[in-house]
Amino acid sequence: MSGIRTLSTITLLWLVCGLAASQTDVADGEAIYTRDCLACHMADGRGVPGMNPPLTGSPWVSGPADSLAGFVLTGGFGPEILMARFDYLSDAELAALLMYIRAEFVGIDEPISADSIAAVRSQLP
Amino acid sequence: MRTVCWMPLLAGVLFAAPIVAEEVTSAQSVDPSSAVDPVLGLRVPPGFRATVFADVDGYARHLAVRDDGTVYLALTVRMGRGSDMGVVAMRDTDGDGVADTREAFATDIPATALVFFEDDLYVGANTAIYRFSFNGDEVVPSGERDVVVSGFPEQRLHEAKTFAIDRDGNLYVNVGAPSNACMEEFRTRGSPGQQPCPQLQRQGGIWRYDARASNQTQADDGERYATGVRNAMAIEYNAARDQVYFLSHGRDALFTLFPEYYSAEDSAELPSEEMHALARGGNYGWPYTYYDHLQGKRLVAPEYGGDGSLAPPAGEYAEPIATFPGHWAPNDLLFYDGQSLPERYRGGALIVFHGSWNRAPLPQDGYKIVFRTFDGERPAADWEVFADGFKGVDVLANPGDAAHRPMSIAQDPEGVLYVSSTVSGRVWRIEYVGD
Numbered sequence: 001m002s003g004i005r006t007l008s009t010i011t012l013l014w015l016v017c018g019l020a021a022s023q024t025d026v027a028d029g030e031a032i033y034t035r036d037c038l039a040c041h042m043a044d045g046r047g048v049p050g051m052n053p054p055l056t057g058s059p060w061v062s063g064p065a066d067s068l069a070g071f072v073l074t075g076g077f078g079p080e081i082l083m084a085r086f087d088y089l090s091d092a093e094l095a096a097l098l099m100y101i102r103a104e105f106v107g108i109d110e111p112i113s114a115d116s117i118a119a120v121r122s123q124l125p
Numbered sequence: 126m127r128t129v130c131w132m133p134l135l136a137g138v139l140f141a142a143p144i145v146a147e148e149v150t151s152a153q154s155v156d157p158s159s160a161v162d163p164v165l166g167l168r169v170p171p172g173f174r175a176t177v178f179a180d181v182d183g184y185a186r187h188l189a190v191r192d193d194g195t196v197y198l199a200l201t202v203r204m205g206r207g208s209d210m211g212v213v214a215m216r217d218t219d220g221d222g223v224a225d226t227r228e229a230f231a232t233d234i235p236a237t238a239l240v241f242f243e244d245d246l247y248v249g250a251n252t253a254i255y256r257f258s259f260n261g262d263e264v265v266p267s268g269e270r271d272v273v274v275s276g277f278p279e280q281r282l283h284e285a286k287t288f289a290i291d292r293d294g295n296l297y298v299n300v301g302a303p304s305n306a307c308m309e310e311f312r313t314r315g316s317p318g319q320q321p322c323p324q325l326q327r328q329g330g331i332w333r334y335d336a337r338a339s340n341q342t343q344a345d346d347g348e349r350y351a352t353g354v355r356n357a358m359a360i361e362y363n364a365a366r367d368q369v370y371f372l373s374h375g376r377d378a379l380f381t382l383f384p385e386y387y388s389a390e391d392s393a394e395l396p397s398e399e400m401h402a403l404a405r406g407g408n409y410g411w412p413y414t415y416y417d418h419l420q421g422k423r424l425v426a427p428e429y430g431g432d433g434s435l436a437p438p439a440g441e442y443a444e445p446i447a448t449f450p451g452h453w454a455p456n457d458l459l460f461y462d463g464q465s466l467p468e469r470y471r472g473g474a475l476i477v478f479h480g481s482w483n484r485a486p487l488p489q490d491g492y493k494i495v496f497r498t499f500d501g502e503r504p505a506a507d508w509e510v511f512a513d514g515f516k517g518v519d520v521l522a523n524p525g526d527a528a529h530r531p532m533s534i535a536q537d538p539e540g541v542l543y544v545s546s547t548v549s550g551r552v553w554r555i556e557y558v559g560d
Contacts, residue, residue: 034486036314036381036383037484038485038486039377039378039380039381039389039392039483039486040381041486042485042522042523043486043522043523044522044523046523047525048482048523048524048525049204049205049206049524049525049548050203050204050205050206051204051482071431074217075311075313081311083312084310084311084312084313084314085313088314088315095156
């Protein structure tokens with residue numbers, strides 16, 4: 001019983017810390033969004049009709065996080081250029097940005113780790 | 126956190142206030158304290174009356190009015206917007222200020238520009254300029270459709286061919302540049318510009334042809350008359366001065382691409398939208414330079430080594446005869462020479478600004494028609510708002526929320542004005558009724 005209680009406590013602590021950490025990341029993500037994305041995709045994520053695509057309702061944004069990371073790192077995978085590359089963002093910055101975008105514009109509140117971004121980056125040509 | 130994240134931006138706004146003070150309000154301009162009629166969708170100065178002439182299905186472009194008063198409107202489909210294409214001819218047969226006949230033609234053409242010359246209607250599409258001839262007083266031209274010039278590059282950005290025709294039949298065609306600033310890598314932060322920019326060979330300039338000839342091609346006929354023009358949507362021949370004038374759309378994203386040199390506030394206000402008098406052999410600066418109306422000088426673009434203060438060698442590029450704030454998107458120009466407006470409008474320029482998308486995080490701006498008097502060859506330093514309220518809200522964050530976006534202005538033989546809006550397909554009639 002005591003073992004289980006300890007495990008529960010650790011789980012709870014991990015959850016709380018994880019949640020706090022994720023809130024910080026989302027905040028950083030918003031700052032990055034404001035700096036690098038807002039000019040085209042707008043503060044409300046709806047883009048500019050016919051010119052800059054919306055993030056709200058985008059299947060790329062609501063789809064798998066690693067696909068979205070690949071899109072942002074390459075500017076749409078090519079060969080047709082859809083968007084600028086944002087590969088100058090660090091793994092942690094991109095993770096925070098994607099968490100913000102998904103939470104804000106498609107309502108997906110899931111942690112994304114810097115390691116998972118690094119894994120995507122390592123697979124790109 | 127949201128508030129904290131915005132603090133640096135707000136600080137930028139407070140400490141880098143723009144010095145644009147050329148807009149003046151007078152008894153003759155739009156009264157900024159007056160209400161905008163939300164049903165009508167615009168606001169005009171005291172003494173003027175605007176009415177809805179027509180609501181058309183489609184993405185409305187330029188207007189032209191024939192000598193008999195028939196109003197022609199170009200329609201296109203672009204960037205996922207619009208439905209019908211071609212030209213719509215509209216007549217107000219009972220004189221109530223509302224179009225009561227509508228006939229469409231050339232519906233296979235993505236039409237943007239319309240000019241009447243020697244009784245023919247010239248239509249600017251994306252890769253060609255066409256000429257339509259009328260038999261008698263028919264509203265829809267029944268003659269053959271002539272290709273005046275074709276073979277312009279296929280492009281998805283700045284593809285519309287606007288043009289002007291002078292009294293000698295010279296046809297000046299705006300061939301827009303297919304990029305923001307000719308970067309080596311598409312809108313990528315810090316990317317240098319291509320040197321020389323290969324797009325300037327076929328695009329980013331004004332080409333001259335013979336308006337009376339047929340079947341010319343861009344590659345084999347005419348000449349590159351001027352270069353360094355990113356996209357002169359507003360280009361107009363002024364018969365009184367025998368001079369073509371144009372306004373071009375300035376480049377975007379100085380802050381996004383070069384945050385080391387520009388703040389978000391700088392990037393919202395810069396570069397200037399420039400107005401020029403077209404001269405043969407002129408170089409108007411794109412993509413190597415841009416104009417900064419806050420500093421009052423031309424500067425080297427950051428893609429080409431600029432840092433927000435470095436000026437290019439003197440004398441290499443034309444100086445604008447007038448400037449406007451960044452990203453307002455000048456889409457049409459009319460030199461008023463009618464009789465029905467007050468004398469002060471005669472010879473002055475009415476300039477239509479479609480409105481910005483690239484001023485975020487500041488509110489979007491433009492979405493208005495301004496009037497600028499001319500003193501001889503040059504426009505006056507000050508300008509005033511002739512029509513606004515199109516966007517439908519006081520503060521517009523996203524261009525997609527604008528009720529109307531003004532596109533074109535034309536005058537009928539009596540000097541009454543017509544104005545079109547892209548996103549709503551609306552055409553207004555604006556007349557002077559006095560006090």
